[in-house]
Amino acid sequence: MQGAVDPIQLRGARHGILVSVREDVDFAIAVEALRVRLAQENGFYAGSGVSLDLGWRELGESEMERLEAVLAECGVGLLGIISTSLTTRARAEARGHKAIIGRLGLSQHQGRAIRREGGARPPLSSVPAVPADPVPLAPGPDKDPTLMVRRTLRSGQTVRYTGNVVIMGDVNPGATVEAEGDVVVLGSLRGQAHAGTSGREGSVVVALAMLATQLRIGELIWVGEAENRKKREATPMRASVIQGQIRVEPFSA
Amino acid sequence: MGKVVVITSGKGGVGKTTCTANLGAGLALDGHSVLLVDGDIGLRNLDLIMGLENRIVFDLVDVVEKKCRTFRQALIKDKRFENLHLLPAAQSRDKDAVSPEQMQALCAELKEAFDFVLIDSPAGIEHGFRNAVAGADEAIVVTNPEVSAIRDADRIVGLLEAQEKSNPRLVINRYKQDMARRGQMLSIQDVKEILGIELLGIVPEDEGIVSASNKGQPAVMDRASRAGEAYRQIVARLVDPTCPPVGMPASDSWMDRLRRVFTVSVGSSGAH
Numbered sequence: 001m002q003g004a005v006d007p008i009q010l011r012g013a014r015h016g017i018l019v020s021v022r023e024d025v026d027f028a029i030a031v032e033a034l035r036v037r038l039a040q041e042n043g044f045y046a047g048s049g050v051s052l053d054l055g056w057r058e059l060g061e062s063e064m065e066r067l068e069a070v071l072a073e074c075g076v077g078l079l080g081i082i083s084t085s086l087t088t089r090a091r092a093e094a095r096g097h098k099a100i101i102g103r104l105g106l107s108q109h110q111g112r113a114i115r116r117e118g119g120a121r122p123p124l125s126s127v128p129a130v131p132a133d134p135v136p137l138a139p140g141p142d143k144d145p146t147l148m149v150r151r152t153l154r155s156g157q158t159v160r161y162t163g164n165v166v167i168m169g170d171v172n173p174g175a176t177v178e179a180e181g182d183v184v185v186l187g188s189l190r191g192q193a194h195a196g197t198s199g200r201e202g203s204v205v206v207a208l209a210m211l212a213t214q215l216r217i218g219e220l221i222w223v224g225e226a227e228n229r230k231k232r233e234a235t236p237m238r239a240s241v242i243q244g245q246i247r248v249e250p251f252s253a
Numbered sequence: 254m255g256k257v258v259v260i261t262s263g264k265g266g267v268g269k270t271t272c273t274a275n276l277g278a279g280l281a282l283d284g285h286s287v288l289l290v291d292g293d294i295g296l297r298n299l300d301l302i303m304g305l306e307n308r309i310v311f312d313l314v315d316v317v318e319k320k321c322r323t324f325r326q327a328l329i330k331d332k333r334f335e336n337l338h339l340l341p342a343a344q345s346r347d348k349d350a351v352s353p354e355q356m357q358a359l360c361a362e363l364k365e366a367f368d369f370v371l372i373d374s375p376a377g378i379e380h381g382f383r384n385a386v387a388g389a390d391e392a393i394v395v396t397n398p399e400v401s402a403i404r405d406a407d408r409i410v411g412l413l414e415a416q417e418k419s420n421p422r423l424v425i426n427r428y429k430q431d432m433a434r435r436g437q438m439l440s441i442q443d444v445k446e447i448l449g450i451e452l453l454g455i456v457p458e459d460e461g462i463v464s465a466s467n468k469g470q471p472a473v474m475d476r477a478s479r480a481g482e483a484y485r486q487i488v489a490r491l492v493d494p495t496c497p498p499v500g501m502p503a504s505d506s507w508m509d510r511l512r513r514v515f516t517v518s519v520g521s522s523g524a525h
C-alpha cells in the first residue's frame with residue numbers, strides 16, 4: 001500500500017507456494033520480479049510447485065508462455081492458476097493447466113493454493129479476507145476495516161477492498177477504486193469510484209475535489225454534467241443514495 | 254561520474270526522439286560530454302534526426318553481445334560537436350535482443366565516461382520501455398497536452414514509481430498557447446494537476462521542428478527558434494535543478510498545496 005510496492009507476493013500454502021501477482025503492475029515487470037525472486041534463493045524453490053493468483057488480469061497467449069518459461073527456468077512447477085478472469089482461466093486450461101476462479105469481490109490476495117493432486121476439492125483452509133468480526137452482529141459501515149492508500153492512483157491502477165478505502169492522493173482518469181464500504185479521496189477524484197460494491201447502498205463516496213464524470217454506489221450509477229465541474233472543484237463533495245438515487249452534494253461533516 | 258536520463262512517454266509520436274536530440278545537442282553546446290543512446294531497437298531514428306545515419310557500423314545490440322571490443326567502437330561522433338556521441342540502435346533486430354540487466358550493466362559503464370547519457374525510449378510499456386528505464390537514474394516523461402497522451406503518460410509515471418524510479422519530470426510538447434487560452438486545448442495547469450509531477454519544461458508547437466529534424470540540425474542550435482529556446486531552458490534546468498522555470502504557472506492551487514501536505518505525511522510515515 002506504500003508508494004513502491006512489490007509486484008508479487010509469495011506465501012507458503014498447504015500445497016506448495018501461493019504467488020499473488022498484483023493486477024495493477026505491468027505483467028512483464030511482475031514476471032521479471034517473480035523470476036528474480038525464484039532465482040535469488042539459490043534454487044531454494046526448485047522442485048517445488050506454485051499456484052498463481054492472477055486476480056482480474058487477462059493473460060495473453062504470449063504472456064502465458066513467458067510465465068511458463070520463467071517457471072521452467074527456475075525449476076518450479078505450476079500447480080495451477082487462480083483467476084477471476086474467464087479468458088485467463090480458459091487460456092490456462094487450454095494449455096493443460098489447472099484453473100480455478102478466485103473469490104469474486106475479494107481482494108486478490110485471498111486466493112488459496114491449488115492442490116497438487118487432481119480430483120479432490122480445494123482445501124477448506126482459506127484465509128478470510130479480513131479478520132472476522134468477533135461480534136457476529138451485522139456490522140454497520142463503521143465497523144468495516146479501512147484500507148489507507150498513501151499515494152496517487154494512476155491510469156491503469158486499481159484498488160479493490162472488502163471494507164472502506166481512503167486514498168491519500170488523487171484518483172486519476174483511468175484508475176479505479178472499488179470498495180464494499182465507503183470511498184474517501186483526499187485529493188481529486190477523476191477516475192472511477194464504486195462504493196458499496198456488495199450492494200450496500202448506505203455507502204458514500206467523498207472527495208475533496210469531485211471531478212469524476214461517473215460514480216457508482218451499489219447498483220446505481222451517477223453521470224455528472226460537465227457544466228457543474230467548476231463548482232464541484234471548489235468544494236468537497238459527498239455522493240450518497242437518497243431515495244433510490246445518487247445525489248452529489250457539498251460535504252459538511 | 255555522469256548520470257543516465259531516460260526520455261520516455263506512454264503514447265507514441267509525442268516528441269521523445271526530437272526531445273532527446275535537442276537536449277543532447279543543447280547539453281553539448283553547454284560544454285558537457287553527452288552520449289545519446291537510441292533505445293528504440295528495430296525502429297531507430299535518432300541517427301536520422303542527428304543527421305548521422307550513414308555512419309553506423311556497430312550498434313547497441315553489438316555492444317551488449319560484445320561483437321565489438323568496447324562500446325567506444327560503436328559510438329558515432331556528431332558532426333558539429335566534439336563532445337556529443339550517439340550509440341545507435343540496431344535496425345533489424347528483435348526487441349528482445351537485450352535484457353534489462355544488460356542495459357543496467359551497460360549504463361553503469363557509460364556514465365563513467367560521459368556527463369550525460371540520454372536514452373531515447375520507445376513508446377509504450379513493453380519490453381523496450383523496461384530496457385530503456387532499467388539503467389536510468391532519472392526519467393523525463395514527454396507528453397502532448399491532450400487527454401489520451403496524458404492518460405498514457407500517467408500510466409508510465411505509475412510504472413516508473415512501481416520500479417522505484419521516483420520523481421520523473423515532465424515535458425509538455427507541442428503546446429499551443431492560443432488554443433489553450435480559448436479552452437480548445439488542455440492548459441498547463443490542467444496537465445500538471447492530473448499528473449502531479451514536476452514540470453521540467455514546455456515546448457511550443459513549432460513547424461520549424463520538422464524541417465530542422467529533416468535537415469539533421471536540432472532546433473536547439475537555432476537562436477531564432479521558439480522550440481529551440483524552450484529546449485535551452487530545459488537544458489539549463491537539467492544542469493542546475495534550482496534554475497527557475499520560465500513561463501510556467503506558479504504551483505499554488507489549493508489542490509497542489511494539499512498534495513504537498515499529504516506528500517510530507519507520507520514521507521514521514523513511509524518507514525513501515
Ligand SMILES: Nc1ncnc2c1ncn2[C@@H]1O[C@H](COP(=O)(O)OP(=O)(O)OP(=O)(O)O)[C@@H](O)[C@H]1O
Nearest residue numbers: 265266267268269270271376427457458459462463
Ligand atoms: N514541438 C513540436 N512542434 C511541431 N512538431 C513537432 C514538435 N515536436 C515533435 N514534432 C514532430 O512530431 C513528430 C514525432 O516526433 P518524434 O519522432 O520526436 O516522436 P517520438 O515520441 O520519438 O515518436 P515515437 O514514439 O514514434 O518514437 C515528428 O514529425 C516531429 O517532427
Ligand SMILES: [Mg+2]
Nearest residue numbers: 269270293298
Ligand atoms: Mg522516437
